[in-house]
Amino acid sequence: MAAESNLLVGLDLGTTKVCAIVGETTEGGEIDIVGIGTHPSFGLKRGVVVNIDDTVNSIKRAIAEAEHMAGCEISTVFSGIAGGHIKGITGHGMITIRTQEVTKSDIDRVVESASALLIPTDREILHIIPQEYIVDGQPGIKDPVGMHGVKLEAKVHIVTGQITSAQNLVKCIHLAGMDVADISIEQIASSEAVLTEDEKEIGVVLIDIGGGTTDIGIFYGGTIRYIESMTLGGDHIDRDLALGLSAPLPEAKRIKEKYGSALLDLVNSEETVEVISVGGRGLKNVPRKRLAMIIEPRVEEIFALIKREIVKSGYYDLMPGGAVITGGSVLIDGSAELAERVLGMPVRMGIPSNIGGLKDIIANPIYSTGVGLVLYGSRHDGEKKLRIRDENVFKNVFNGMKNWFSEFF
Ligand SMILES: Nc1ncnc2c1ncn2[C@@H]1O[C@H](COP(=O)(O)OP(=O)(O)OP(=O)(O)O)[C@@H](O)[C@H]1O
Numbered sequence: 373m374a375a376e377s378n379l380l381v382g383l384d385l386g387t388t389k390v391c392a393i394v395g396e397t398t399e400g401g402e403i404d405i406v407g408i409g410t411h412p413s414f415g416l417k418r419g420v421v422v423n424i425d426d427t428v429n430s431i432k433r434a435i436a437e438a439e440h441m442a443g444c445e446i447s448t449v450f451s452g453i454a455g456g457h458i459k460g461i462t463g464h465g466m467i468t469i470r471t472q473e474v475t476k477s478d479i480d481r482v483v484e485s486a487s488a489l490l491i492p493t494d495r496e497i498l499h500i501i502p503q504e505y506i507v508d509g510q511p512g513i514k515d516p517v518g519m520h521g522v523k524l525e526a527k528v529h530i531v532t533g534q535i536t537s538a539q540n541l542v543k544c545i546h547l548a549g550m551d552v553a554d555i556s557i558e559q560i561a562s563s564e565a566v567l568t569e570d571e572k573e574i575g576v577v578l579i580d581i582g583g584g585t586t587d588i589g590i591f592y593g594g595t596i597r598y599i600e601s602m603t604l605g606g607d608h609i610d611r612d613l614a615l616g617l618s619a620p621l622p623e624a625k626r627i628k629e630k631y632g633s634a635l636l637d638l639v640n641s642e643e644t645v646e647v648i649s650v651g652g653r654g655l656k657n658v659p660r661k662r663l664a665m666i667i668e669p670r671v672e673e674i675f676a677l678i679k680r681e682i683v684k685s686g687y688y689d690l691m692p693g694g695a696v697i698t699g700g701s702v703l704i705d706g707s708a709e710l711a712e713r714v715l716g717m718p719v720r721m722g723i724p725s726n727i728g729g730l731k732d733i734i735a736n737p738i739y740s741t742g743v744g745l746v747l748y749g750s751r752h753d754g755e756k757k758l759r760i761r762d763e764n765v766f767k768n769v770f771n772g773m774k775n776w777f778s779e780f781f
Pocket residue numbers: 385386387388389390418419454581582583584585586605606607625628629630632699700701702703704705737738
């Protein structure tokens with residue numbers, strides 16, 4: 373087993389499962405996945421912690437399993453943060469260039485002026501992501517330092533989140549006995565695992581449909597431009613099926629995963645499946661078409677809402693890379709076809725790639741965020757080793773995130 377310094381651990385706290393993934397840096401600088409631990413998540417709803425004890429327990433179980441598989445002891449993790457509480461808004465700033473030549477301090481001033489927006493008191497700025505600079509009306513400049521001009525403008529993307537949600541997340545990881553090296557929003561983590569650099573450059577939408585949340589990240593010009601998180605996911609499909617078939621929720625989930633289809637056309641009309649009825653009323657035979665009739669409109673609705681978000685972002689016509697869909701819910705048969713139809717752009721499924729080790733196991737869209745956190749960690753490891761013990765840690769972590777974004781540009 374490699375020394376622990378070669379190991380990086382991603383901890384994805386999802387609404388369906390908590391998943392710990394251990395990556396090992398090889399001599400050639402590649403990452404091999406050497407351990408995976410997953411445990412059902414009972415303490416999170418819509419991406420946020422609703423029960424501390426349950427979340428801590430799920431984390432401990434997932435970590436123990438990953439430690440066992442990798443033969444290591446985990447003390448530090450890279451964690452994701454998600455949920456409907458995370459929002460992105462775009463700000464615009466303008467200043468006069470003091471010395472006719474743009475300096476680093478002009479950049480700081482213009483970014484600050486673009487960030488001077490009204491942020492509600494229960495929210496915290498998580499990221500300030502410069503998008504582009506405009507010098508004397510000339511747009512699309514990535515690094516204006518040294519350029520001559522009079523007026524400097526900046527467009528920045530500002531990501532805010534509910535401060536208490538982040539606090540609870542860090543607290544749970546601490547109570548499970550670990551430190552948090554860094555936190556990344558899940559869109560950025562997953563993008564490391566499933567998107568190519570080319571896609572991010574030309575324009576691509578990353579869509580992660582999990583159990584309780586759907587996360588959208590729009591990438592263009594090599595960087596993230598827009599994020600949105602909706603409290604919609606596979607759980608809603610389960611509920612529709614449970615209602616429509618009078619089946620208990622766990623049974624609805626099981627038949628969805630085994631026999632569900634997002635496209636009615638893909639299902640053979642002869643086929644039936646056995647479904648347990650609610651209240652111990654035995655088994656009944658249900659045509660598979662009936663399942664698809666319930667699932668299709670819900671998945672269609674989810675993609676219609678996603679399309680609305682993409683259009684709202686203003687990037688809809690700038691996405692030649694199309695959409696990459698990931699997260700467990702895209703495993704439903706026909707999801708990609710239906711997504712193409714509704715979104716009106718090419719769609720491919722995103723599974724973790726460019727990685728060694730247990731690649732057959734992690735080649736599954738449910739692991740995109742966990743593997744992405746390992747890759748994110750490998751890029752940013754050593755930049756900020758946060759040894760966090762107190763409750764104020766999240767401040768340090770978020771400052772770390774902000775630093776990272778400024779380094780990114
Ligand atoms: N084979 C499958 N077919 C259909 N759906 C599936 C399949 N496997 C998993 N799912 C669904 O995927 C969802 C879980 O996805 P995922 O593991 O990405 O969620 P999560 O990360 O825990 O949740 P979130 O990201 O919303 O917090 C569940 O609704 C589950 O039923």
